Amino acid sequence: MALIVHRLSVRLGTRAILRDVSARFEAGRVTAILGPNGAGKSTLVKAMAALVTASGSVTLDGAAIGDMDPRARARAIGYLPQDAVVHWNMPAREVVALGRLPHRRASVAPSALDAVAIDRAMAATDTATLAMRPVGELSGGERARVLLARVLAGEPRWLLADEPLASLDPAHQIDLLARLQAHAQGGAGVIVVLHDLVQAARAADDVLLLKDGGVLAFGPVATVLTPALLEQAFGVRVAMLDEGGRRLPVPVGRIDR
Amino acid sequence: MKLALLAALVGLSFAGSLMTGKSVVPLSAWFSDDPRWWIILQLRLPRAVLGLALGAVLGLSGAVLQGYLRNPLADPGVVGVSSAAALGAVTAIVAGVATGAGVFAAAIVAAAGAMALLAALTWRSDGTVTFVLAGTVLASLAGALTAFVISVAPNPYAVAEVMDWLMGALTDRGWGDVALAGPPMAAGATLLLLTARSLDALSLGEAAARSLGVDLGRTRGLVVAGTGLAVGAGVAATGVIGFVGLIVPHLLRPVFGARPGALLVPSALGGAVLVLVADALVRLVPGAGEVRLGVAMALIGAPFFLMLLLRSRGEAWR
Numbered sequence: 285m286a287l288i289v290h291r292l293s294v295r296l297g298t299r300a301i302l303r304d305v306s307a308r309f310e311a312g313r314v315t316a317i318l319g320p321n322g323a324g325k326s327t328l329v330k331a332m333a334a335l336v337t338a339s340g341s342v343t344l345d346g347a348a349i350g351d352m353d354p355r356a357r358a359r360a361i362g363y364l365p366q367d368a369v370v371h372w373n374m375p376a377r378e379v380v381a382l383g384r385l386p387h388r389r390a391s392v393a394p395s396a397l398d399a400v401a402i403d404r405a406m407a408a409t410d411t412a413t414l415a416m417r418p419v420g421e422l423s424g425g426e427r428a429r430v431l432l433a434r435v436l437a438g439e440p441r442w443l444l445a446d447e448p449l450a451s452l453d454p455a456h457q458i459d460l461l462a463r464l465q466a467h468a469q470g471g472a473g474v475i476v477v478l479h480d481l482v483q484a485a486r487a488a489d490d491v492l493l494l495k496d497g498g499v500l501a502f503g504p505v506a507t508v509l510t511p512a513l514l515e516q517a518f519g520v521r522v523a524m525l526d527e528g529g530r531r532l533p534v535p536v537g538r539i540d541r
Numbered sequence: 542m543k544l545a546l547l548a549a550l551v552g553l554s555f556a557g558s559l560m561t562g563k564s565v566v567p568l569s570a571w572f573s574d575d576p577r578w579w580i581i582l583q584l585r586l587p588r589a590v591l592g593l594a595l596g597a598v599l600g601l602s603g604a605v606l607q608g609y610l611r612n613p614l615a616d617p618g619v620v621g622v623s624s625a626a627a628l629g630a631v632t633a634i635v636a637g638v639a640t641g642a643g644v645f646a647a648a649i650v651a652a653a654g655a656m657a658l659l660a661a662l663t664w665r666s667d668g669t670v671t672f673v674l675a676g677t678v679l680a681s682l683a684g685a686l687t688a689f690v691i692s693v694a695p696n697p698y699a700v701a702e703v704m705d706w707l708m709g710a711l712t713d714r715g716w717g718d719v720a721l722a723g724p725p726m727a728a729g730a731t732l733l734l735l736t737a738r739s740l741d742a743l744s745l746g747e748a749a750a751r752s753l754g755v756d757l758g759r760t761r762g763l764v765v766a767g768t769g770l771a772v773g774a775g776v777a778a779t780g781v782i783g784f785v786g787l788i789v790p791h792l793l794r795p796v797f798g799a800r801p802g803a804l805l806v807p808s809a810l811g812g813a814v815l816v817l818v819a820d821a822l823v824r825l826v827p828g829a830g831e832v833r834l835g836v837a838m839a840l841i842g843a844p845f846f847l848m849l850l851l852r853s854r855g856e857a858w859r
Contacts, residue, residue, distance in 0.1 A: 333752050358754030365748045371611040372744045372799035385742050386754045418799075434745070438753075 285311035285345060287332065287442055287473055292340035294327050294497075301327045302338070303497045309490075311441065311473040314465055316484040316505075318477075319494035320518050325477045326366055328494065329444045332475065333363040344442070358386035362440030366447045366477075368431045373420040376430045380406055383437030398437075405436035409463055425456035432463060443467060445476045449483060461487035481522070485509050485532045493517050509533050543796060547810040551593070554817035558589040561821040587716045592820045593813045594719075595711070595779055598726050598733075598771035600812020601805055603786015605733045608740035608801025609764050610663055613791065614673060614849060617652075617772045618783025618842075621679030625655030626776035628683045628690070631703055635694040641721050648777035649725060653769025655679055660761055673850075709780035709835020711820050722778035729771025730809065732763045737802035739763075744801060782835045784842020785812050791849065 287309040294302040302324045309315050317325045331338040334349045334357060342349045349357055362383070370379055383405065384398040406412045409429040419427060428448060435443060445464065449457045457480070465487055468474040478484045484491060484505070491508040493501040495517050501508045514522050514533055522533040559581055560566070566577040599617065606615035617623045629651025633644045662675040687707070694700050739760040742750035751757060775782075789811040790804050797807045816834075819841075823832045 330748070335748055335751055354751075354756060355754035358752060361752070363749065363752035365746060365752075368749065369746050370744060371746070372801065374744070374799045378798065378800050379745075382741055382745060382753070385738060388738075 285441070285473070287311075287475075288341075288343045289328075289332065290341045290343070292328070292331055292338050292342065294324070294331055294336055294338045301497055302331065304340070305494075305497075305499055306340075307492055307499065307502050309442075309473055309475055312468055312471055313489040314468045314474045314476065314487055315490040315492060316476055316478045316488035317492045317494060318479075318481070318484055318517070319500070323494040323517075324497040325494055326446050329363070329446050329475065329477055332442075333361055333444055335363070355386045359438060360440060361442045361444060362435040362438050364431060364435045364443070364445040364448055367450070368428075370419045370427075370431075373418045375416050376411060376419055376422065376426075376433075377402065377406070377415040379419055379430055380411070380433045380437050383434040386438055401439055402433075402437050405433040408436060408466065409433040424451050425453065425459075428452055428456065428460060429463075432460065436467065440472065442473045442475070445474070447477050447479060449478065449480060457483055458486075481509065481514065481533045481535060482525075485530055486527075506531065515539060544807060544810070547807055547814070551810050551813045551817070554814045554821070555589055555593060558592060558817045558821045559585050561585075561824050563824065583715065584713070587719050588711050588714050588820070589817065590719050591714050591722065591778060592711050592816045594723060594726050595775045595782065596785060596813035596816030597809040598730050598775050598812070599782065599785035599816070600789040601730055601733050601786075601809040602768045602771050603812070604790040604801065604804045604808035605736055605740065605764060606768065606786065607790055608743065608804070609660075609736065609760070611743060611746075614787070614846070615676075616784060616787035617768060618781065618785075619673075619680070619787055619846065620655075620659050620676035621681075621683055622652050622655045622659070622768055622772050623776050623781045623783060624680045624683035624687070626652035626773045627707060627781050628687045629773070630777045631687050631707070632690050634699065634703055635690050641717070645721055645725065645774055645777040649769050649773030651683075652773035652776065653765050655683065656765045656768045657761075660765060706780045707835075708833040709782040709838070710831070710833045711779055711816075712831055712834075714778065718778045722774045725770045725774035729767045729769065729774065732767035733771060734805055736760055736763050736767070737805055740801035740805075780835055782816070782838050784838050784845065785815055787849075788842060788845055789815055791845075 289305055289307045292302055292305040305328060317328060319325050327336060330336045332342050344360060380402050384401060387398065406415065409432050411429050411433050414422060414426055414430060419430060422430065448460055452460060461483055464474050464476060488505050490503060491505050492499065493508050493513060500517050501513050511522050511524065519539050520535040521537045521539055523536045525532045525534050562585060564580060566580055570577045571581065603616045606617065607613055626648040629647040630644050633647035638644055659675060659679060663671055691700055691703055739755045742753045742755045790808045793804060793807045793811050797803055819837055820834050823834055823837050826832050
């Protein structure tokens with residue numbers, strides 16, 4: 285079970301957003317995609333969800349995702365966009381139920397099977413008590429959990445999340461990452477764009493470090509989140525903090541060039 | 542249950558529409574040889590059927606447009622689709638298209654064209670400002686072009702007739718109008734109802750909707766063709782009657798929930814009730830003539846629109 289990106293390039297007008305990116309993502313692991321602003325992190329995730337046109341290939345268990353039936357692809361790959369929004373003030377449970385759309389033909393009430401998946405996703409994200417609350421009235425942390433539940437309800441084998449921690453306080457960041465880790469332990473592949481080096485080092489198994497649209501480094505977290513590579517990628521000095529068996533890189537200053 | 546209640550309301554307002562008019566037809570005269578039964582059968586019944594169909598497609602297309610554009614201020618009238626349909630119909634009439642079918646076709650094509658243009662202009666933009674501006678520009682452009690076409694019309698008699706029709710009414714519509722407008726309205730409504738699932742997905746935004754397997758190209762095609770057929774045929778039959786699609790989904794959202802797909806059928810029923818009741822009320826207003834239905838709806842709808850705009854200002858005008 286692997287999601288394989290091979291020589292992926294994306295151009296926007298004359299600008300190359302991604303150049304020749306190749307990587308093999310394994311199921312059952314959390315992979316963090318890191319890199320400075322404009323490195324192409326969001327574009328890479330979108331390309332893996334077949335949301336942007338790209339040259340090169342993305343294959344899921346041997347099948348090119350571009351050739352898959354859109355609904356079959358939607359059942360296999362769940363995508364949580366950056367700054368995820370809900371345009372209508374629906375009850376939280378109805379928002380979560382939208383994650384079941386790839387499993388249904390029409391806009392009908394969820395089936396018993398759907399209801400089981402919805403309940404499970406809401407239990408996993410601790411949102412069951414919010415079920416009847418309109419999403420517009422939820423706090424940022426609650427809404428983030430509901431939107432994660434929306435993706436989980438589709439029971440995707442792969443979960444792509446684009447900066448799900450943005451606008452969350454530290455407690456909710458740790459909380460949300462723990463839920464992503466739990467999803468990976470259940471056998472799914474989790475690929476998550478992050479900005480916070482410390483959270484990435486805490487939660488990820490693997491790290492893909494992007495810079496200027498290309499892969500700077502890719503591998504187990506300990507081999508990628510090193511002072512030398514982070515300096516090269518972000519232009520910052522990092523101090524390494526030992527915490528519970530993990531080495532956490534803390535940015536402490538800019539490197540003058 | 543709620544839906545059954547709404548359907549019952551449609552039935553009631555339909556019956557009410559049949560019983561309302563300048564002349565009183567006692568129930569004893571119904572289904573008899575009484576010449577007054579003829580009034581019901583040949584005047585009020587086609588008028589009520591057309592009102593029902595028009596209200597249904599206007600309510601439905603308003604709900605679909607709001608879901609598709611993710612904007613609670615959308616309505617075929619507000620965004621200029623109705624004005625474009627009127628432009629198409631007026632152009633065909635002034636150009637001397639003699640057949641009703643030709644006028645209908647022109648209105649349908651113009652409405653679909655305006656919808657396609659609006660979809661292109663406002664796509665990828667969730668802002669209320671872009672959207673209202675694009676709609677306003679479309680509506681005033683269509684209005685100006687209509688005025689232009691009328692002013693260059695060679696026949697003054699036709700001009701008076703067109704101006705009268707433009708105000709929008711169900712007055713004196715017969716079975717012929719029903720036969721012409723019915724099929725395209727039904728076809729358009731069917732296409733619009735097929736968008737329900739995509740509209741649900743679009744509440745999460747464009748990217749998330751696509752990641753849920755929704756084909757947005759197909760959705761746009763359905764919305765453009767559906768509003769074109771339904772609203773185009775409606776306008777060709779009755780002139781411009783605005784604000785129905787704006788008001789109805791708003792009133793029903795607290796009852797049926799905010800999920801766009803769940804609002805489509807209720808909005809169709811609610812639109813039918815609104816138009817049937819309004820059309821009965823304009824007949825009851827004393828005076829020699831009738832208040833035009835289009836005028837009455839605008840008098841109710843414009844302040845309603847203003848209220849919505851003011852209420853949404855806090856969140857949308859950033």
